[in-house]
Amino acid sequence: MPEQQIPHKNQPVVIIGAGHSGVAVATGLRTKGWQGRILLLDAEKETPYERPPLSKELLKAGAPNESTPLRKEKFFQDKGIERVGGLTVESIDRPGKTVLLSDGSRHAYHRLVIATGSRARALTVPGADLPGVLALRTKDDALELKRVLLPGARVAIIGAGYIGLEVAAAAAARGCEVTVLEFQDRVMSRVTSAPVSRFFENVHEQKGVRFVFGAAVTAIEGTDWAEHVVTADGARFPADVVLTGIGVIPNQEIAEAAGLHCKDGIFVDDDGRTSDPEIYATGDVTRFTSRIDGQSQRLECIQNAMSQADSVAAHITGQPTSDPEIPWFWTVQHGVRLQTAGVRHPDDDVVVRGTPSEGKFSVVYLRNGRLSAVDTVGGLSDFRPAKKLIAQAAAIDPALAADPSISLTDAALQPSL
Amino acid sequence: MSNNNKVTVVDREGATHNLEWEPDQTLMEALRDNDLPVLASCGGTASCATCHVFLEKDVFENLSERSEDELELLVEAEGYQECGSRLSCQVDFSRNLDGVTVTLAPEG
Ligand SMILES: Cc1cc2nc3c(=O)[nH]c(=O)nc-3n(C[C@H](O)[C@H](O)[C@H](O)COP(=O)(O)OP(=O)(O)OC[C@H]3O[C@@H](n4cnc5c(N)ncnc54)[C@H](O)[C@@H]3O)c2cc1C
Numbered sequence: 452m453p454e455q456q457i458p459h460k461n462q463p464v465v466i467i468g469a470g471h472s473g474v475a476v477a478t479g480l481r482t483k484g485w486q487g488r489i490l491l492l493d494a495e496k497e498t499p500y501e502r503p504p505l506s507k508e509l510l511k512a513g514a515p516n517e518s519t520p521l522r523k524e525k526f527f528q529d530k531g532i533e534r535v536g537g538l539t540v541e542s543i544d545r546p547g548k549t550v551l552l553s554d555g556s557r558h559a560y561h562r563l564v565i566a567t568g569s570r571a572r573a574l575t576v577p578g579a580d581l582p583g584v585l586a587l588r589t590k591d592d593a594l595e596l597k598r599v600l601l602p603g604a605r606v607a608i609i610g611a612g613y614i615g616l617e618v619a620a621a622a623a624a625r626g627c628e629v630t631v632l633e634f635q636d637r638v639m640s641r642v643t644s645a646p647v648s649r650f651f652e653n654v655h656e657q658k659g660v661r662f663v664f665g666a667a668v669t670a671i672e673g674t675d676w677a678e679h680v681v682t683a684d685g686a687r688f689p690a691d692v693v694l695t696g697i698g699v700i701p702n703q704e705i706a707e708a709a710g711l712h713c714k715d716g717i718f719v720d721d722d723g724r725t726s727d728p729e730i731y732a733t734g735d736v737t738r739f740t741s742r743i744d745g746q747s748q749r750l751e752c753i754q755n756a757m758s759q760a761d762s763v764a765a766h767i768t769g770q771p772t773s774d775p776e777i778p779w780f781w782t783v784q785h786g787v788r789l790q791t792a793g794v795r796h797p798d799d800d801v802v803v804r805g806t807p808s809e810g811k812f813s814v815v816y817l818r819n820g821r822l823s824a825v826d827t828v829g830g831l832s833d834f835r836p837a838k839k840l841i842a843q844a845a846a847i848d849p850a851l852a853a854d855p856s857i858s859l860t861d862a863a864l865q866p867s868l
Numbered sequence: 869m870s871n872n873n874k875v876t877v878v879d880r881e882g883a884t885h886n887l888e889w890e891p892d893q894t895l896m897e898a899l900r901d902n903d904l905p906v907l908a909s910c911g912g913t914a915s916c917a918t919c920h921v922f923l924e925k926d927v928f929e930n931l932s933e934r935s936e937d938e939l940e941l942l943v944e945a946e947g948y949q950e951c952g953s954r955l956s957c958q959v960d961f962s963r964n965l966d967g968v969t970v971t972l973a974p975e976g
């Protein structure tokens with residue numbers, strides 16, 4: 452759109468949070484022609500950085516203690532994006548259209564974007580606040596963890612989700628003795644099917660990681676440092692390091708206090724607008740209705756953080772939004788990549804494509820005969836075709852889909868929609 | 869004196885852009901940081917394929933081999949060229965690449 456036509460383009464936009472989503476809103480606004488002040492406020496002091504490497508590359512022995520910056524400092528300067536790090540936004544004054552920072556300063560906004568992300572869910576058992584009990588969300592967390600993942604250290608990981616398993620892999624590679632305690636009966640049960648769980652359990656076990664399923668952690672014992680993790684059945688697991696990876700909760704408190712509609716996430720519409728039309732929210736902190744299946748959901752992934760940011764920047768500048776990318780996620784454990792496209796439901800039909808014992812296979816999820824999600828393990832050839840077919844809600848022939856010599860696209864029943 | 873490479877980029881509408889590729893950037897970063905529409909959602913880890921570009925054959929042939937992940941993502945990409953398709957996040961700065969022309973691949 453010609454810049455002259457962008458409404459209010461000289462007004463200030465304030466963005467709270469300079470993670471994946473906040474930075475994408477800031478850059479998106481400039482690319483789309485916004486000329487007003489862009490103030491990017493972040494609790495973390497340093498240049499915004501990539502989060503996925505924190506539990507992957509950064510933890511490797513000998514790897515630099517750095518995570519790739521989302522953008523170089525100079526980029527923010529060149530684009531006239533004012534980044535203020537090391538201060539938190541304490542409250543939002545909606546009638547006055549200002550935000551209050553922890554240093555007492557106030558900043559006026561024309562449009563406000565809340566991109567505060569999420570934080571690690573805290574374990575609430577006795578002893579959970581002992582030193583040596585860590586979580587992983589920020590670069591500081593990752594560096595702290597890296598310092599204690601020493602060869603021979605006994606590492607207990609509570610929760611077999613992506614983060615717990617990525618840390619388990621890194622710790623095992625560094626010569627730690629790793630035990631993963633998980634309440635469910637398999638790894639990654641929230642996000643994937645049993646065949647994929649079993650495959651990854653096997654990969655981890657081959658590298659010496661021990662799993663304890665059905666484990667309900669009731670306490671962490673220790674005097675001035677964590678020493679044991681205790682489970683409901685009375686078992687005690689010695690640990691020099693305890694890492695909790697039991698999910699995240701949205702950083703929605705300032706939104707809630709400002710009266711925005713929230714419930715386990717700030718509610719937003721397809722344009723990223725909250726219940727106040729002058730305030731947007733984007734990324735991990737949001738809850739929204741899926742355009743694919745009408746479910747209310749939160750998504751904690753880069754794809755969602757970037758795609759919502761794009762919608763927000765487009766809406767603020769009065770431009771049409773592009774179709775959102777199909778949600779997708781990746782994880783790498785012991786060098787084996789799992790990449791998921793779409794959002795699986797636990798009651799979807801499961802079609803295994805290929806032979807897991809060969810280390811490379813996919814799992815196709817069908818909902819009422821249509822492709823809803825795909826997991827690819829150890830290879831990526833099904834990933835892009837899957838994203839396309841999911842976007843079309845393509846009907847799939849399960850027998851053809853089970854045959855890896857037939858491309859996924861050819862397993863789609865014509866016409867697909 | 870600049871150590872930067874000069875790059876000519878042909879976008880998806882066929883328009884050309886001249887940009888400077890700085891030594892500490894991958895090709896993807898040079899494109900993205902100069903406002904070209906590469907989403908690069910995976911941050912440069914050969915996971916998303918939204919940074920797909922075409923290089924000229926002689927340039928392509930002098931680069932190191934594509935990894936298996938890169939190749940699998942590219943083969944299924946729109947307009948895939950056996951002797952030209954690269955994920956730009958996997959192309960590191962090199963003086964030999966001064967003056968190259970990079971064409972953005974179609975999205976999807
Ligand atoms: C270790 C780790 C590995 C991950 N791996 C992957 C992966 O492989 N693939 C994937 O898709 N996703 C991955 N994720 C998830 C992904 O990082 C998130 O989905 C994404 O960062 C969400 O972006 P966001 O902008 O919403 O939040 P964030 O990136 O978390 O940014 C939020 C920012 O807001 C700041 N903030 C919060 N409250 C305030 C306040 N009141 N005032 C000022 N600033 C505030 C925070 O300090 C933070 O800097 C990973 C996450 C972690 C922690």
Ligand code: FES
Pocket residue numbers: 896908909910911912913914915916917918919955956957958
């Ligand atoms: S940026 Fe994702 S593959 Fe290059």
